[in-house]
Amino acid sequence: MAEHVITVALAGQPNVGKSTLFNLLTGLNQHVGNWPGKTIERKTGTCHFDGHTLEIVDLPGTYSLTANSLEEQIARDYIIGEKPDVVVAIVNAASLERNLYLVAELLPLPVPVIVALNMIDVAEAEGMKVEAHVLEAALGVPVVPMVATKGQGVRLLLKEIDRLVEGEVDYLPHRPQIREDHLEVVEEIESLVNPYVPEPYPRSWVALKLLEGDAEITEMIQERMKEDSWQKVHAILHQHEDAVVAVASGRYDWIARMIRAALIRPKVGQISLTHRLDRWATHPFWGLLLLLGIVGLIFWLTYAVGAPLQGWLDTFVVGGAADLAGAALSGAPDWLTSLVVDGIIGGVGTVLTFLPILIIFFASFSFVEDVGYMARAAYVVDRFMHLMGLHGKSFLPLFLGFGCNVPSVMGARIVESPRARLLTILLAPLMPCTARMAVLAFLTPIFFGAAAPLVSWGMVGLSLVVLALSGILFNKVLFHGERVAFIMELPLYHLPDWRTIGLLILQRSRAFLARAGTIILVVSVIIWALSALPTGDVDTSFLATIGHFLEPVGRLMGQNWRMMVALLTSFIAKENSIATLGVLFRAGEEEAQLATVLSQTLTPAAALAFLVVQMLFIPCVAVVATVKQETNSWRWTGFSVVYQLLISLVAGILVYQIAGFMG
Amino acid sequence: MLDQVLRIVVQEGIHTRRELAQRLNVSEELLQQMIDELVRIGYLKSVVGDCHDRCTGCPFAAECAIGGAGRIWTLTEKGVREVERQL
Numbered sequence: 001m002a003e004h005v006i007t008v009a010l011a012g013q014p015n016v017g018k019s020t021l022f023n024l025l026t027g028l029n030q031h032v033g034n035w036p037g038k039t040i041e042r043k044t045g046t047c048h049f050d051g052h053t054l055e056i057v058d059l060p061g062t063y064s065l066t067a068n069s070l071e072e073q074i075a076r077d078y079i080i081g082e083k084p085d086v087v088v089a090i091v092n093a094a095s096l097e098r099n100l101y102l103v104a105e106l107l108p109l110p111v112p113v114i115v116a117l118n119m120i121d122v123a124e125a126e127g128m129k130v131e132a133h134v135l136e137a138a139l140g141v142p143v144v145p146m147v148a149t150k151g152q153g154v155r156l157l158l159k160e161i162d163r164l165v166e167g168e169v170d171y172l173p174h175r176p177q178i179r180e181d182h183l184e185v186v187e188e189i190e191s192l193v194n195p196y197v198p199e200p201y202p203r204s205w206v207a208l209k210l211l212e213g214d215a216e217i218t219e220m221i222q223e224r225m226k227e228d229s230w231q232k233v234h235a236i237l238h239q240h241e242d243a244v245v246a247v248a249s250g251r252y253d254w255i256a257r258m259i260r261a262a263l264i265r266p267k268v269g270q271i272s273l274t275h276r277l278d279r280w281a282t283h284p285f286w287g288l289l290l291l292l293g294i295v296g297l298i299f300w301l302t303y304a305v306g307a308p309l310q311g312w313l314d315t316f317v318v319g320g321a322a323d324l325a326g327a328a329l330s331g332a333p334d335w336l337t338s339l340v341v342d343g344i345i346g347g348v349g350t351v352l353t354f355l356p357i358l359i360i361f362f363a364s365f366s367f368v369e370d371v372g373y374m375a376r377a378a379y380v381v382d383r384f385m386h387l388m389g390l391h392g393k394s395f396l397p398l399f400l401g402f403g404c405n406v407p408s409v410m411g412a413r414i415v416e417s418p419r420a421r422l423l424t425i426l427l428a429p430l431m432p433c434t435a436r437m438a439v440l441a442f443l444t445p446i447f448f449g450a451a452a453p454l455v456s457w458g459m460v461g462l463s464l465v466v467l468a469l470s471g472i473l474f475n476k477v478l479f480h481g482e483r484v485a486f487i488m489e490l491p492l493y494h495l496p497d498w499r500t501i502g503l504l505i506l507q508r509s510r511a512f513l514a515r516a517g518t519i520i521l522v523v524s525v526i527i528w529a530l531s532a533l534p535t536g537d538v539d540t541s542f543l544a545t546i547g548h549f550l551e552p553v554g555r556l557m558g559q560n561w562r563m564m565v566a567l568l569t570s571f572i573a574k575e576n577s578i579a580t581l582g583v584l585f586r587a588g589e590e591e592a593q594l595a596t597v598l599s600q601t602l603t604p605a606a607a608l609a610f611l612v613v614q615m616l617f618i619p620c621v622a623v624v625a626t627v628k629q630e631t632n633s634w635r636w637t638g639f640s641v642v643y644q645l646l647i648s649l650v651a652g653i654l655v656y657q658i659a660g661f662m663g
Numbered sequence: 664m665l666d667q668v669l670r671i672v673v674q675e676g677i678h679t680r681r682e683l684a685q686r687l688n689v690s691e692e693l694l695q696q697m698i699d700e701l702v703r704i705g706y707l708k709s710v711v712g713d714c715h716d717r718c719t720g721c722p723f724a725a726e727c728a729i730g731g732a733g734r735i736w737t738l739t740e741k742g743v744r745e746v747e748r749q750l
Binding site: 486490 | 664665666667668669672678679680681682683687688689690692693696697698700701704706707734735736737745748
């Protein structure tokens with residue numbers, strides 16, 4: 001009597017140790033050829049065990065059996081067509097989930113499966129433990145733990161193959177099921193195609209594959225069915241286009257069940273640093289608190305380090321330069337002295353004193369960006385962003401607006417949906433940029449002394465509240481509350497690269513100095529000229545005429561004409577409000593520090609109103625130009641400008657009136 | 664479970680991959696497989712893939728970190744239709 005040869009097919013994903021096992025089993029008894037009609041290598045070999053001869057067939061490595069690739073098609077056709085006695089599914093215990101997908105596809109085929117749980121040593125080294133006997137019970141098929149590289153478990157595997165073939169094992173696999181609501185459809189398809197399914201294809205499997213839209217099986221069945229019968233099937237398939245999700249869902253549910261049953265994951269202590277940090281950084285409450293803390297710390301640094309430096313620069317450097325220039329120009333005409341001392345030093349000089357404040361801002365934000373915290377911040381604020389019809393991704397450009405609104409508006413490009421992009425562009429100019437913050441940092445200590453950090457916080461808070469309310473309003477009125485949905489992968493934290501941060505500070509500081517040397521210089525000179533012409537007296541100058549024209553609006557907020565002019569010039573660049581105030585108040589007030597004069601000119605209520613308007617006013621011309629460029633629409637640009645003008649004036653008037661009323 | 668992924672994302676908006684995985688009581692690796700599968704069958708698409716092109720021509724590209732965040736996926740129209748059908 002001829003000896004019965006047991007055919008064993010080895011199936012598995014690439015890099016799970018399939019070749020190692022094949023070599024262990026077959027040794028030198030290997031035969032290498034090609035799969036019929038294909039250029040893919042076919043390896044077979046023989047193995048003798050316990051009086052049996054096993055023919056081992058090494059199937060191509062595949063992730064699934066969906067016939068997406070030639071390898072998958074070969075593996076599937078072989079198992080269905082040649083019906084080996086056993087399929088050994090080799091899985092990597094260290095990445096069980098990924099590997100079980102193939103098992104989920106193997107089990108519905110009409111061939112018994114044994115799972116070779118390979119690389120358990122690797123899994124253990126990574127802190128994971130797969131309980132083989134539990135997995136065996138959950139799968140309903142034999143599971144053999146192995147370390148193929150060390151030859152461990154190979155004999156046990158052969159024994160299990162033997163037992164399975166001899167019928168000594170009850171083979172009752174728990175197969176993945178299609179989602180319940182599709183069970184009837186599968187049955188319906190199955191009954192329709194039943195007479196046309198050729199041997200050896202399992203009918204229920206063919207029905208599932210048809211629902212999944214498997215091209216090969218669809219073609220096979222369509223060829224065999226009459227046109228009108230096929231049309232019936234086709235209509236059902238078309239109607240259940242979503243069945244592919246139901247089928248795949250069934251597999252993932254099944255995998256998740258197996259994993260929950262048999263896999264013990266590493267303990268908390270072994271979880272990565274990023275994971276541990278993110279428990280706090282992305283927590284709904286602590287994450288928000290952390291974000292507020294970080295932003296608060298940045299402001300605190302600004303006041304603790306930046307503001308005194310700014311004051312020192314203003315007193316000694318700007319004041320000193322003014323004295324020096326005054327002395328040097330003692331013989332020159334009065335207008336020239338006034339141009340240099342009041343116009344250039346008063347305007348540009350004052351703005352230059354912002355540099356320490358800006359450097360602190362730039363350094364802090366670059367640091368936060370560079371360590372990878374930004375994505376977490378985006379995620380934490382997302383719940384609020386949703387109310388505005390935005391998602392966390394819009395937060396990234398908006399957050400960049402703390403630096404400057406121009407990159408903020410440009411950054412909206414990364415937002416996928418055109419609607420959310422437009423919304424981001426409209427909201428970005430409401431972010432308090434460093435130039436506004438610098439103006440704020442300059443003015444608040446003058447008016448509010450020790451309460452300055454608190455007032456600044458309030459101003460930033462107000463800007464953000466207005467931004468949020470505007471977002472909700474735009475979303476409701478303009479976009480009818482459309483929603484966006486995303487899944488985000490958070491990048492790993494990493495140590496900051498000091499070179500990158502340094503470079504960033506350098507670039508941004510250089511850009512600021514360039515602005516001070518160009519646009520702010522020109523505006524300062526123009527403001528000086530307008531304040532000196534035609535009579536040489538500020539109060540009868542052209543500028544006073546413009547200022548008086550704006551005064552009726554200003555009066556509602558307690559502002560004199562000088563403050564209104566300062567506001568107007570901030571349209572060219574935000575720092576110009578200070579430059580303008582520098583020019584206007586230095587002129588005629590010899591030797592006086594801007595701070596002293598200002599504090600005597602405005603009431604606290606008026607000062608508060610000025611700050612509010614300043615924070616919410618039309619952004620600088622560079623931002624407006626960028627809004628035009630990015631929206632490519634004058635209509636939206638005009639809308640953005642008018643909206644902010646109205647909002648800022650209304651808020652300013654309200655604050656002044658309420659503050660005045662409350663005393 | 665794939666339908667659950669789509670539904671949760673549509674109904675509740677943004678999720679980190681880790682948080683969504685915890686919600687579904689699966690590992691991030693398995694969720695990533697599901698995301699890949701949903702991308703393959705056309706229900707999700709990767710957003711950040713084409714982000715780098717958007718940065719070309721932006722004068723702030725060199726000093727801007729917003730393109731550097733991790734991958735982001737969003738629903739395709741087909742994905743949204745599927746969720747609407749479920750609801």
